[in-house]
Amino acid sequence: MLDIAVLYNKYKFLGQEFLTWLWFSLENTPDSLTDEEGIPILMTVGNRIVLEVIREESTVESVTIKGDNADLSEGIVAIRKGALVTEMSLIYKKNDLAWTFTLKGENFNITGLKTPETPPLESKDEVEGAIIDKLYLASEVVNLVGNLFRIFIRLRISEGWRDETVPAIKRWLTA
Amino acid sequence: MGLLSATQTITRYRVEGSLSENPTDQVREGLNKQIITNIDNEAQDMAVGWTSFEAPFTPNFDDASFQVGTHYAFGLRIDKKSIPSKVVKQQVAITSAKRLAESDREFLSKNEKSEIKEHVINVLTIRIPPVPNTFDVVWQYEEQEVWFFSTQKAANEEFETLFNKSFSGLKLIRLFPYTQADLTLSLSNEERDRLSAITPENFTE
Numbered sequence: 489m490l491d492i493a494v495l496y497n498k499y500k501f502l503g504q505e506f507l508t509w510l511w512f513s514l515e516n517t518p519d520s521l522t523d524e525e526g527i528p529i530l531m532t533v534g535n536r537i538v539l540e541v542i543r544e545e546s547t548v549e550s551v552t553i554k555g556d557n558a559d560l561s562e563g564i565v566a567i568r569k570g571a572l573v574t575e576m577s578l579i580y581k582k583n584d585l586a587w588t589f590t591l592k593g594e595n596f597n598i599t600g601l602k603t604p605e606t607p608p609l610e611s612k613d614e615v616e617g618a619i620i621d622k623l624y625l626a627s628e629v630v631n632l633v634g635n636l637f638r639i640f641i642r643l644r645i646s647e648g649w650r651d652e653t654v655p656a657i658k659r660w661l662t663a
Numbered sequence: 664m665g666l667l668s669a670t671q672t673i674t675r676y677r678v679e680g681s682l683s684e685n686p687t688d689q690v691r692e693g694l695n696k697q698i699i700t701n702i703d704n705e706a707q708d709m710a711v712g713w714t715s716f717e718a719p720f721t722p723n724f725d726d727a728s729f730q731v732g733t734h735y736a737f738g739l740r741i742d743k744k745s746i747p748s749k750v751v752k753q754q755v756a757i758t759s760a761k762r763l764a765e766s767d768r769e770f771l772s773k774n775e776k777s778e779i780k781e782h783v784i785n786v787l788t789i790r791i792p793p794v795p796n797t798f799d800v801v802w803q804y805e806e807q808e809v810w811f812f813s814t815q816k817a818a819n820e821e822f823e824t825l826f827n828k829s830f831s832g833l834k835l836i837r838l839f840p841y842t843q844a845d846l847t848l849s850l851s852n853e854e855r856d857r858l859s860a861i862t863p864e865n866f867t868e
Contacts, residue, residue, distance in 0.1 A: 495841045501863040503840035508866070570867050595839045597814040601671040609667070615717050619731045622666050623801060626673065626810075634847065641844045645857040649864075657866055 496595075503593035504540075504572035506640045511537070511563075511573055512657050524635050531632075534577030534588055537563050541571035550574070568661045580632060587629050596637075601629060665799040665812050666736070674819055675838040676809040676826075677846050678802070682833070686804055687727065690735050693829035694724045699740045708788050711821050713829070714740040719797040735802040739811070739822050742793035746784065754783040798822070809835065 511533060513521055519528045536554040543549060551566045553559075563573070577590040577600070585604040592599070603625035609618055643649050664672050683689045699712030699722055714722040716729065716736040729737045758779050759771055771779070799812040800822070811822050819837075826835045836842055844850065844858055 492836065492842070496837075496839055499841035499861075502844070502861075505864055506840065567866055570865075592814075593840070595814075595837075596675070596843060598671070598673040599814060601673065602669065603671070612717065615667075616731050618667055619716070619734075619736055619801075622671075623734065623803075626666075626671060630673070630675070634843070637840070637843060638848050641848060641850075641858065642854075644861065645854055654864060654866065661866060 500594050501572065502644075503596055504574050505593075505644070506637060507573035507576050507591065507593045508567060509640055509643075509653070509657070510636060511576065512660055516656070516660055521636060521639070523632060529632065530581040532579045533560070534579050534590070536575070536577040536590065537573060538575035539563055539566040539571040540574045541566065541569060564661055580629060582628070587625070589629055591633060596633070598629065598633070601626060603629075665797075666801060666810075667799075672812055672814050674811045674814050675843075676811065676823075677836045677838055677842065678804070678807045678809055679834040679836060679846075680832050682804060687730055687735075689830075690729070690802070690804075691724050694729065694737060697825055697829045698722055698724065699742065702742055702744070702793055704789055706785050706788050708744045708793075710740075710742045710793065711825055712740060713825070714738040714797060716799060720795070731801075733803070733805050735804065737800050737802075739798045739800055739818070739825065741796045741798075741818065741821055743796070744788055744791050744793045746787045746791060750787065751780070751783060754787065755780050758783060808838075 510521075514531060514533060518531075521529050521531065523529050535556050535558065536552070537560065538550060538552045540548055540550045549571070551562060551571065553563050563571075567573075573593060575590060575592045577588065580587045580589075587601070587603055589601040590599045591597075603622065606618060606621045606625070609615065643653060664670050694713045697712050699714050700710050702708075702710045712722075713724075714720075714737065715724070716738050719738050719740055722740075724737070729735050755776075759776065762771060762775070762779065763769065796818070798818050800809065801812075802809045809826070811819060813819065813822075823835055823837075826833075836846065838847070841858075845855065850858065
């Protein structure tokens with residue numbers, strides 16, 4: 489494997505293309521997004537999307553769309569002009585439980601993760617149980633993102649990416 | 664934000680290499696090797712070390728409290744003393760004035776000024792208490808994964824350095840998109856080659 493810092497910079501676009509594809513899939517082909525057991529997931533875009541485009545001389549232009557029920561069409565215009573999604577907040581629902589979090593494309597950092605509520609800690613004896621509960625709930629999101637990324641990577645390195653996915657994304661952008 | 668906070672922040676790492684037959688003892692040894700040291704009343708301005716998850720200000724890894732099911736939960740503590748520059752300036756001015764009065768001179772040499780500043784910073788560093796910052800760490804050793812509950816660049820760098828110092832023979836690799844694809848998706852050699860050959864897609868043409 490090449491030096492980690494070299495890989496980080498060389499393939500920075502990979503996570504951003506993943507988020508851009510994820511947004512397209514959530515809007516157009518939600519049934520193709522499944523969990524590890526192959527069951528379609530319930531996921532929606534949250535209240536914040538950040539897009540960036542690198543112009544000449546490494547100048548970065550960015551567009552941030554935020555707010556509940558915000559008009560996301562500006563984001564589509566930005567992608568049409570060469571931008572990619574660099575950060576996106578997401579809402580995931582499963583069995584009446586909800587998770588919200590923000591995923592950053594460049595490094596896959598998860599921030600602002602709110603898991604379903606767990607009971608408040610009342611004594612020190614409960615810490616171990618609380619750790620296990622919280623880890624279990626956080627793992628739901630980590631595993632889910634891992635599985636969506638697996639779907640994306642398999643597609644990205646296949647013939648289907650160029651033949652079907654890219655044309656479909658372009659149609660979405662110009663619709 | 665930490666594991667038990669209302670909102671969490673996670674940076675993921677892969678641990679390459681194997682723990683010994685008795686992983687708990689190996690982890691305990693590594694944590695004890697770099698346990699946080701107290702820098703109160705010391706001239707040291709910063710300390711970085713491991714601490715207990717539940718008791719970050721009284722770290723102890725001799726019992727099994729850092730083992731939680733099939734995980735290890737502990738903390739990274741960074742203690743830092745920050746002296747406000749105005750306080751340094753004030754103390755340097757007072758000490759300089761005193762030195763001038765004692766020696767009956769009008770000016771101090773460049774060397775004397777810098778000696779005074781160094782002395783003032785040293786004295787203040789001993790006197791002021793450090794500000795502690797604690798970051799949760801969970802090592803899921805069966806999954807070969809460590810979660811560090813912060814995305815702050817400086818904290819992540821300190822964490823990576825301390826982990827490598829503490830657990831020789833293990834390699835900590837940050838899981839960003841490329842490393843996640845390469846190390847966790849069980850790709851075949853052919854798929855791995857195709858992955859390394861991809862170039863940015865153009866959706867605009």
